[in-house]
Amino acid sequence: MVDKSEKVTDKQVYLNRRLFMKAAALAGTATASTLLYRRLNPPPAERVEGDKLQQVAKAPQAEAIKEGFAVTDKLTPLEAITNYNNFYEFDTSKSGVAYAAKGFITRPWAVSVEGLVNKPRVFDLDELLKFPLEERIYRLRCVEGWSMVIPWIGFPLYKLLEKVEPTSAARYVAFQTLLDPERMPNQRTGILDWPYVEGLRLDEAMHPLTIMATGMYDETLPPQDGAPVRLVVPWKYGFKSIKSIVKITLVAGEPPTTWNIQAPDEYGFYSNVNPNVPHPRWSQATERRIGEYGRRDTLLFNGYAEQVAHLYQGMDLVKNF
Numbered sequence: 001m002v003d004k005s006e007k008v009t010d011k012q013v014y015l016n017r018r019l020f021m022k023a024a025a026l027a028g029t030a031t032a033s034t035l036l037y038r039r040l041n042p043p044p045a046e047r048v049e050g051d052k053l054q055q056v057a058k059a060p061q062a063e064a065i066k067e068g069f070a071v072t073d074k075l076t077p078l079e080a081i082t083n084y085n086n087f088y089e090f091d092t093s094k095s096g097v098a099y100a101a102k103g104f105i106t107r108p109w110a111v112s113v114e115g116l117v118n119k120p121r122v123f124d125l126d127e128l129l130k131f132p133l134e135e136r137i138y139r140l141r142c143v144e145g146w147s148m149v150i151p152w153i154g155f156p157l158y159k160l161l162e163k164v165e166p167t168s169a170a171r172y173v174a175f176q177t178l179l180d181p182e183r184m185p186n187q188r189t190g191i192l193d194w195p196y197v198e199g200l201r202l203d204e205a206m207h208p209l210t211i212m213a214t215g216m217y218d219e220t221l222p223p224q225d226g227a228p229v230r231l232v233v234p235w236k237y238g239f240k241s242i243k244s245i246v247k248i249t250l251v252a253g254e255p256p257t258t259w260n261i262q263a264p265d266e267y268g269f270y271s272n273v274n275p276n277v278p279h280p281r282w283s284q285a286t287e288r289r290i291g292e293y294g295r296r297d298t299l300l301f302n303g304y305a306e307q308v309a310h311l312y313q314g315m316d317l318v319k320n321f
């Protein structure tokens with residue numbers, strides 16, 4: 001699936017670096033030329049060695065489209081998906097994340113599933129990779145006003161939750177990213193409240209569109225996209241899709257969420273994609289699809305209304321933004 005031309009040889013990297021050093025010597029500050037170098041030489045996607053994905057199930061296209069498991073929009077190239085990232089634990093600059101996350105160690109890795117469940121359990125990464133994998137081609141709409149189309153590999157979250165048997169008291173699901181400033185250098189700064197946390201209502205978490213992604217473009221997740229396992233909730237703004245998860249807790253009340261803590265007036269708990277509810281500082285009516293010129297209309301629930309609108313029947317989507 002990956003275009004051969006995107007693969008960079010060691011020699012090319014070496015030559016480019018020489019050219020860069022020459023340019024850096026000629027041009028102004030090191031930081032400006034470093035940024036220019038990065039823009040001209042996006043690194044190829046790094047995959048975790050040794051982690052092999054099993055055969056991935058692909059539903060017949062018509063069926064997948066009907067369920068919302070696949071969209072027919074053009075796929076965003078791998079190079080763009082892996083070099084334009086939001087992952088504040090590594091870098092606040094979208095083009096810097098791939099560099100800062102390079103070499104991020106994701107083995108051993110475990111996800112603890114606990115709280116209001118009958119069978120709390122720690123899942124080792126190998127156990128997670130054993131869930132039957134499916135391809136899901138989803139739109140990803142960032143609250144900042146850009147979007148992509150990403151071919152994820154993963155499994156529905158409900159399959160994991162069923163294994164731990166949520167009790168009748170469980171009404172929400174809380175998620176937590178790894179906290180390790182040694183491996184996630186930006187956690188030494190106070191730009192966000194660490195660890196990054198997110199949450200869903202239990203029925204949202206159990207919806208078949210909600211997945212735990214362990215891969216993308218037929219291979220394991222690159223570090224910058226949330227390796228080794230991240231959440232993907234395609235009808236919500238991208239920040240709900242929390243990366244590099246280590247803990248999932250079933251709880252009774254609405255759990256705190258990172259961007260809501262940071263700016264409660266700007267980022268609500270639900271954060272469903274909604275062109276009719278502007279962000280306090282910008283409109284959400286349109287978006288820039290990465291790789292396209294101009295802007296396109298943003299769709300209610302990011303185009304997944306048919307699959308998810310019933311979850312919000314009778315709810316005021318302005319109040320519950």
Ligand SMILES: Nc1nc2c(c(=O)[nH]1)N[C@H]1C(S)=C(S)[C@@H](COP(=O)(O)O)O[C@H]1N2
Pocket residue numbers: 081084085086087088089140141142143177196224225226237238239240241242243244
């Ligand atoms: N732990 C963590 N998860 C995160 C983020 C983050 O900074 N930290 N950024 C979010 C935002 S704002 C978006 S748009 C998506 C981006 O995912 P991608 O880089 O794989 O496209 O990840 C989300 N998950």
Ligand SMILES: [Mo]
Pocket residue numbers: 086141142143144237238239
């Ligand atoms: Mo985002």
